[in-house]
Amino acid sequence: MRRLTEFWRRYRRNVLAVLAFGVLLVVAAMAVFADLLYPQGPWEMVTRPFLWPGDRSQHLLGSDMLGRDVMAGIVHGSRVSLLIGVVATAVAFIIGTLVGATAGYFRGWVDDVLMRFTEIFQTIPPFMFLIVLVAIFKPSVTTITLAIGIVSWPTLARLVRSEFLTLRERDFVQAGFVIGMSNTRIILTQILPNALPPVIVTSSVIVATAIINESALSFLGLGDPNLMSWGTMIGAGRQVLRNAWYLTALPGIAILLTVLALNIAGDGLNDALNPRLKSG
Amino acid sequence: MSGVAPPLLEVRALETRFSTEAGLVHAVDGLSFSVNKGDSLALVGESGCGKSVTALSILRLVPDPPGRVAGGEILFEGYDLLKLSRRDMRRIRGGEMSMIFQDPMTSLNPVLTIGDQISEAIRTHESVSRRSAWRRCVELLELVRIPDPHRRVHDYPHRLSGGMRQRAMIAMAVACAPKLLIADEPTTALDVTIQAQVLGLLDRLKRELGMTVLLITHDLGVVAEWANRVVVMYAGNKVEEGRVDELFAQPLHPYTQGLLGAIPQAGRVHYTNARLHEISGTVPNLIDPPARCRFAERCAKAIDICHREYPAPFRPAAGREVSCFVAERDLA
Amino acid sequence: MIPLLQVENLTKHFVTRQGTVQAVDDVSLSIGEGETVGLVGESGCGKSTLGRMIVRLLEPTSGTITLQGKEVAHLRGEASKRFRRRVQLIFQDPFTSLNPRSTVGRILEEPLIVHRLGGRDERRAQVEELLRRVGLSPGAADQFPHEFSGGQRQRIGIARALALSPELIVCDEPVSALDVSIQAQVLNLLSSLKRQTGIAYLFISHDLSVIRYIADRIIVMYLGKIVEVAGHDSLWDRPLHPYTQALMAAVPLPDPQAARSRERVVLEGDLPSPVSPPSGCRFRTRCPHAVDRCAREEPALREVVGGRFVACHLVTAGDGPTDIGPGGPPPPAA
Numbered sequence: 001m002r003r004l005t006e007f008w009r010r011y012r013r014n015v016l017a018v019l020a021f022g023v024l025l026v027v028a029a030m031a032v033f034a035d036l037l038y039p040q041g042p043w044e045m046v047t048r049p050f051l052w053p054g055d056r057s058q059h060l061l062g063s064d065m066l067g068r069d070v071m072a073g074i075v076h077g078s079r080v081s082l083l084i085g086v087v088a089t090a091v092a093f094i095i096g097t098l099v100g101a102t103a104g105y106f107r108g109w110v111d112d113v114l115m116r117f118t119e120i121f122q123t124i125p126p127f128m129f130l131i132v133l134v135a136i137f138k139p140s141v142t143t144i145t146l147a148i149g150i151v152s153w154p155t156l157a158r159l160v161r162s163e164f165l166t167l168r169e170r171d172f173v174q175a176g177f178v179i180g181m182s183n184t185r186i187i188l189t190q191i192l193p194n195a196l197p198p199v200i201v202t203s204s205v206i207v208a209t210a211i212i213n214e215s216a217l218s219f220l221g222l223g224d225p226n227l228m229s230w231g232t233m234i235g236a237g238r239q240v241l242r243n244a245w246y247l248t249a250l251p252g253i254a255i256l257l258t259v260l261a262l263n264i265a266g267d268g269l270n271d272a273l274n275p276r277l278k279s280g
Numbered sequence: 281m282s283g284v285a286p287p288l289l290e291v292r293a294l295e296t297r298f299s300t301e302a303g304l305v306h307a308v309d310g311l312s313f314s315v316n317k318g319d320s321l322a323l324v325g326e327s328g329c330g331k332s333v334t335a336l337s338i339l340r341l342v343p344d345p346p347g348r349v350a351g352g353e354i355l356f357e358g359y360d361l362l363k364l365s366r367r368d369m370r371r372i373r374g375g376e377m378s379m380i381f382q383d384p385m386t387s388l389n390p391v392l393t394i395g396d397q398i399s400e401a402i403r404t405h406e407s408v409s410r411r412s413a414w415r416r417c418v419e420l421l422e423l424v425r426i427p428d429p430h431r432r433v434h435d436y437p438h439r440l441s442g443g444m445r446q447r448a449m450i451a452m453a454v455a456c457a458p459k460l461l462i463a464d465e466p467t468t469a470l471d472v473t474i475q476a477q478v479l480g481l482l483d484r485l486k487r488e489l490g491m492t493v494l495l496i497t498h499d500l501g502v503v504a505e506w507a508n509r510v511v512v513m514y515a516g517n518k519v520e521e522g523r524v525d526e527l528f529a530q531p532l533h534p535y536t537q538g539l540l541g542a543i544p545q546a547g548r549v550h551y552t553n554a555r556l557h558e559i560s561g562t563v564p565n566l567i568d569p570p571a572r573c574r575f576a577e578r579c580a581k582a583i584d585i586c587h588r589e590y591p592a593p594f595r596p597a598a599g600r601e602v603s604c605f606v607a608e609r610d611l612a
Numbered sequence: 613m614i615p616l617l618q619v620e621n622l623t624k625h626f627v628t629r630q631g632t633v634q635a636v637d638d639v640s641l642s643i644g645e646g647e648t649v650g651l652v653g654e655s656g657c658g659k660s661t662l663g664r665m666i667v668r669l670l671e672p673t674s675g676t677i678t679l680q681g682k683e684v685a686h687l688r689g690e691a692s693k694r695f696r697r698r699v700q701l702i703f704q705d706p707f708t709s710l711n712p713r714s715t716v717g718r719i720l721e722e723p724l725i726v727h728r729l730g731g732r733d734e735r736r737a738q739v740e741e742l743l744r745r746v747g748l749s750p751g752a753a754d755q756f757p758h759e760f761s762g763g764q765r766q767r768i769g770i771a772r773a774l775a776l777s778p779e780l781i782v783c784d785e786p787v788s789a790l791d792v793s794i795q796a797q798v799l800n801l802l803s804s805l806k807r808q809t810g811i812a813y814l815f816i817s818h819d820l821s822v823i824r825y826i827a828d829r830i831i832v833m834y835l836g837k838i839v840e841v842a843g844h845d846s847l848w849d850r851p852l853h854p855y856t857q858a859l860m861a862a863v864p865l866p867d868p869q870a871a872r873s874r875e876r877v878v879l880e881g882d883l884p885s886p887v888s889p890p891s892g893c894r895f896r897t898r899c900p901h902a903v904d905r906c907a908r909e910e911p912a913l914r915e916v917v918g919g920r921f922v923a924c925h926l927v928t929a930g931d932g933p934t935d936i937g938p939g940g941p942p943p944p945a946a
Contacts, residue, residue: 170708171703171704171705171708171709172708172709172710172711172712174669174701174703174709175701175703175709175710175769175772176722177669178667178669178696178700178701179696179700179722179723179726179727179772179775179776180692180693180696180697180723180726180727181722181726182726185726189714189722190711193711193713194711194712194713326791326792326793327791427881441882441883443882444882471654471655471818471883472654472818472820472859472862472863472864473654473858473859473862473878473879474654474882475862475864476861476862476878476879477878477879477880480878498791498792499864500792500866501821501863501864501865501866501871502864503866504864504865504866504867504868504871505864505865505868505871506864524868525868525869528866528867528868529868529869538793539792539793540866541796542792542793542795542796543792543796543821543866544796544799544821544822544824544825544826545821545824545825545863545865545866549825550824550825550844550845551648551799551803551806551825551826555800555803556796556799556800556825557796558793558796558797558800559793559796559797560797562761562763562764562794563761
């Protein structure tokens, strides 16, 4: 509890980061309460097509070419974007931490093998790789999430590895050896808690990248056809860009704000979690 | 103690403060001392006492923000350095007054050779040709006894050992024959046998170049070996000053007494027959410190007034000074 | 009587890009029960490497370490864990040796948990007792390391080393990072703990005056080799090896009169690279008395008088080095 208030005290100093945190809260609230806000879902044709934003108060952001409420699309789309962003990052986090921690802690040939394996993944351009993965497996929320997770973990693995390599040499970790701790205990109680802060910071950026990747897939028509995501909306709006540009711009702004907020919040986290800035 | 010639450097009521998240730190608080021509003056104290900040203030190198020289005067040959323009200050710095640091690696550029850096230092202050600056460079390396100077001028700093790097930095610092050299813990990072070499070198350069040296150190052993006068600092204040033999023979301030007693070697004690003198507690917080003796709460001799008032400097003899109510009472 | 710890022909080589560093080369020493052995030398002499091999943080390249007659250098599993209870380490840097994300209580409880000593309440009581013994208040248990000063953190490090009631603590430069006044507090604490528990210390330091105060017996190392072993008084009164003499002459004395009256033996030159140490005696390149033989033949560590060992060709048995110049010791009275 004390640590949490201390953390918030440090985070609060960055005004922009607090603002970003607010944006993320709003997006999260949209995702959670989507069914309450728009119980009919994003696919229902509720009004006449091509209603411009502000034309009618009950459809604040207008409607698309089929007369579907844009606001309902954005609210329900936040669900898909956030869900895929967070779960894909969790997948990347688990693989990345396992691989990176093992390589960085045990060093030697274990490190060599795992890092060569990681490099194989890194040599393939991630988005190409993503398209190939999604094309091989049928596009669905699960496959898309897994695929994004699979292309994102190498960054985290390298970061975790370098943290482990340096932390392992720290005196307090050496002290763990001297008092007779097992490897698992040293990894879990001594190294991991100290390695996590930069990993968490990077994860926030990976969430943002995952959201962009999902949108790009949906834009290309490789998204889950049963789900309305921000990318799907942009992809659909593209065809009428000349006369109804708001259909592309509005979900675009949603993506922009969310991704920007995630990056700024990442910076804020960095300041708040960085022990070097701690007094004393 | 001529009293006639004005001091080379005179610091008067210097105040240097740092603003931090927790508040305003009074790192140096009303410090006054002077350095006479030809002096080997040591500014001694433990970490956080403000000795290094004093050096940075004299050279106007206090990082601003967060630091700021908030008051006082620093007279160098009669001119107040704090009033000089940045350009004039740059001319003095490295010219008439220069500085060496604890870690030579931080002040030597890793991507330039030793020769490049020293000749650059010369050419900043004197209009000489590249060729003759380079020649001077080799001479300087000879002067600081770097073996094989013709080859070493072409070396990058990382190719030199710690002791050699410190010599190279000293060569750079004395390149323009400064009147005053400020040496901030120049031997702290070095082994004792190398430390002895570097202190010997500083002594020789002082004689040969007619320099005055202000040495900043935490090591009373180095002070005793090397300096002729000493200023003891504690928590941003000067607590005592005097000639080295006098001060070590009869330390007046309880803090100085405590420090000398804390060194294992004094009296050749062994753990089986004696405990070392401890100064209990830790250095006080310098955020808005109260106006009273800073050492009072750790002082075994403290009396009532110590906790209420700030002790004014008391001068029992020429060149001797102590700021302590108890010492003043005992001496009066 | 078997000594508590016996180290024989211990060698540690590190393979680096520049070549093989002979950090510790064929070193033998012993530590008796309750004895404080001081290990002194300058950077690169191998004293820390030696200390880390003894606490088994580093694997020796060759040689043996025995604890009360039992070989310990290659223990595994439970046997290794039992060894941990007997030999502990105090680190130099109080700022990096404590986990910044653990409370002090947790840091001190950790060894007890690992070795399954006592239940929760007993461990809590033990932590309080440890804090009391090193002069900290029980309330410190709930605080984090960064809330303490360097000296206080070093006390926490000492408490952690004491937690398992070891027989030997290797102290690796425990006061080098501290101010003099705080250094005195820690040295006093270590010596009073020794009086209470009869613990043995291997005290590693570059500071001869600290070693002089705390050690019963002093070992001097230079470039991976032991050059001299002596009792604390005899070493101080009559250093025999030219390196020990130079080291002592270089220690700044906080006494201007004594400092000025003693003879200055300033060593020329730098420490040679441990990748390619000089042939014969490793000190010969800086030794003011070196002769031809020093380059050809490596001097063995020999006993010159009872309990005094020196590795120098110029020092003969039962004799001081007669030709060691001004400031050297007077010839012994037979």
